[in-house]
Amino acid sequence: MEETGRAVVVGAGIAGLLAARALSDVFERVAVIDRDVLTAGATGRRGVPQGPHAHALLAGGTAALEHLLPGLGDELVAGGAVRADLQHDLRWYSGDHRLRAGRPRLEGVGVSGVALERAVRDRVRALPGVTIIGACDVVGLTSAPGRDLVTGVRLLPRADSAAETRLAADLVVDAGGRASRTPAWLEEMGYQRVPEESVEIGLACVTRHYRREPHHLDGGLGAVAGFHPGTRRGGCVIAQEGDRFAVTVAGVLGEHPPGDHAGLLAFAESLPGGEVAEVVRTAQPLDDPVRMSWPRHTRRYYERVRRFPDGLLVLGDALCTFNPLHGQGASVAALEAQLLARLLAHGTDRLARRFFRAAASLVHGPWSIGRGTDLRFPELGGRRTAAARLVAAYLDRYRAAAAGDPVLGGALVRVFALTSPPARLFAPDLVARVLRHRAGSR
Ligand SMILES: Cc1cc2nc3c(=O)[nH]c(=O)nc-3n(C[C@H](O)[C@H](O)[C@H](O)COP(=O)(O)OP(=O)(O)OC[C@H]3O[C@@H](n4cnc5c(N)ncnc54)[C@H](O)[C@@H]3O)c2cc1C
Structure with a gap:
């Protein structure tokens, strides 16, 4: 060149x-x-200012980083970062549904920013x-x-x-x-x-680090609970370097997570799954909670x-x-x-x-x-076309079906992890699986 x-x-x-x-x-x-x-x-x-908050590299980013800086992944792991299969080592919640893990393995890294x-x-x-x-x-x-x-x-x-x-x-x-x-x-x-x-999401988050021990989360490396209409609360727990978990809890549209232990625990207990709450309740805190706001x-x-x-x-x-x-x-x-x-x-x-x-x-x-998820909150302005409403209804049904179907769960995690485009969720084979799912069944 x-x-x-x-x-x-x-x-x-x-x-x-x-x-x-x-x-x-x-x-x-x-x-x-x-x-x-x-x-x-x-x-x-x-x-x-995002530096202290929970941080992970997704599979698409891990591969791109490795391409740009060969050997960086091994270097990060040698420094204590945690390699994780994003399908099986992390639990993903979408609304109340835990997505069933799929295949193939998706390599990510739990490493602080x-x-x-x-x-x-x-x-x-x-x-x-x-x-x-x-x-x-x-x-x-x-x-x-x-x-x-x-x-x-x-x-x-x-x-x-x-x-x-x-x-x-x-x-x-x-x-x-x-x-x-x-x-x-x-x-x-x-x-x-x-x-x-801009989407004026008004996000506020609080992060605290905890000592990670092998028995936590049954050996799992983290969990993510996204925002969803009906709840303005979300959060995640992610393994980071230094045998730590970072717990970040967040609220949107005026919901502000508290910064004291009791408040943080009560907030964590309101999230689906219980992983974030388990760490806040049982693990040794290593620092004081740090707060950040992200207006849009x-x-x-x-x-x-x-x-x-x-x-x-x-x-x-x-x-x-x-x-x-x-x-x-x-x-x-x-x-x-x-x-x-x-x-x-x-x-x-x-x-x-x-x-x-x-x-x-x-x-x-x-x-x-x-944006599609955010605009499900009626408080947010922005145009919602009939097509967007149809997509939202389909994705609701998709998430419910993905709680019991590893093919659907795995495909959604690949989209989150940036190794598949969202259009994959609308491919005929997946649409057929979603339509076969009985509404309300798990
Ligand atoms: C709470 C939180 C959690 C996050 N978690 C994750 C995660 O888990 N995984 C993930 O992939 N991403 C995460 N992100 C997003 C991620 O941190 C950023 O998208 C990513 O680091 C890229 O940021 P950047 O380099 O574009 O910008 P920044 O990190 O904002 O860096 C911009 C830099 O430019 C400098 N700068 C700006 N203007 C000037 C100027 N005029 N002159 C000189 N210097 C200037 C600033 O000082 C700064 O150092 C998170 C973000 C937040 C807020």
Whole structure:
């Protein structure tokens, strides 16, 4: 592959680091810039408040990460992360239904976001030509006089807020997370507003870590109970490095989980299955509960804009955020970085158009499944077409049938794990199984 120039990545979260890995195939120099001081410490940092909360890599993301950084999975496991078969080691609840586990094995990893980021950062930092710069804000883009080409970024080092500098780049990739400034920067450059859609879910979550012992959950590695109409509560327990379980309980639309032990336990006991409650009730707590709020999920439709400058891309949470309980963001970011590497192998011509189109289809599955579930809450605004109502009714029946049918349960878990598109749930063989299921039977 022919090497060319310099790329700058805004944001050293998972998406930015993995984008840098992809860019290092074709750019001689790649600078990743983050406003936070990037320490090797075990705790989270300001720019990624999701750091302390329960975290897992799904099968689709695990495979993409391994492709980008071979051997990373073994490295994470050597550092204490937990390899899990997402079908059999994790219990999935959808509404009151526990999905029957199916086949084949789906490999995921229970690893905190902080440990994952640290491991990825160490690997990416060691790549030839890659520099990671902390404590530096990207405050804007620079562009060619016609404003149809981004030529670099404007920087403000945290140590000296008077000293704005410029860094030239042949490609700028915004991986600045959900507070991405690209929509505003584009408007300042005279471009149309990027169409976006938000679901005002008003999510609040509380996380606490517990000592994991072999007898917990009968040796299982976790459980996930999603939100569902009729309950504004959800939660998960996931094995993490350091022989710990992370318990995250969450409420939406004004339901706020309490942060004290008794309140947390009562909340956990109201979730289906009992796994989250078992850990809160019986395991040794290792820290104080941490709280976070997540007002909305947002998707930005860059693939729909008519004019877009050359030399600029957006990925990760900056492109689309998902329901945190579905645990998909880092995995989708890995798939996007893998896509970027694939497209760069064919050159940088019309890169933005090619990337946004292909990334839209990556994002579409997890976004539409999450959005479809959220819009079942009547409190949320948003258009519900007759087709959407029909899909929702079918999926209700699907979930009930999946409680007794490993073929249906396994197929749904593969969609959650990003190894099958949601369209698979509507394939004739599965529709026939759902229709054969007697309403109300388990
Ligand atoms: C509670 C919770 C639980 C989650 N659990 C999971 C899970 O189990 N599995 C999973 O896959 N995903 C999970 N996610 C989502 C996941 O954390 C993210 O989707 C993923 O890490 C990708 O984030 P990112 O790199 O795009 O953005 P971020 O992690 O937000 O990183 C953006 C970075 O950009 C920097 N930055 C922003 N603007 C600037 C600027 N102008 N100049 C310089 N630096 C800037 C920030 O400091 C930050 O470091 C969870 C999210 C939440 C909230």
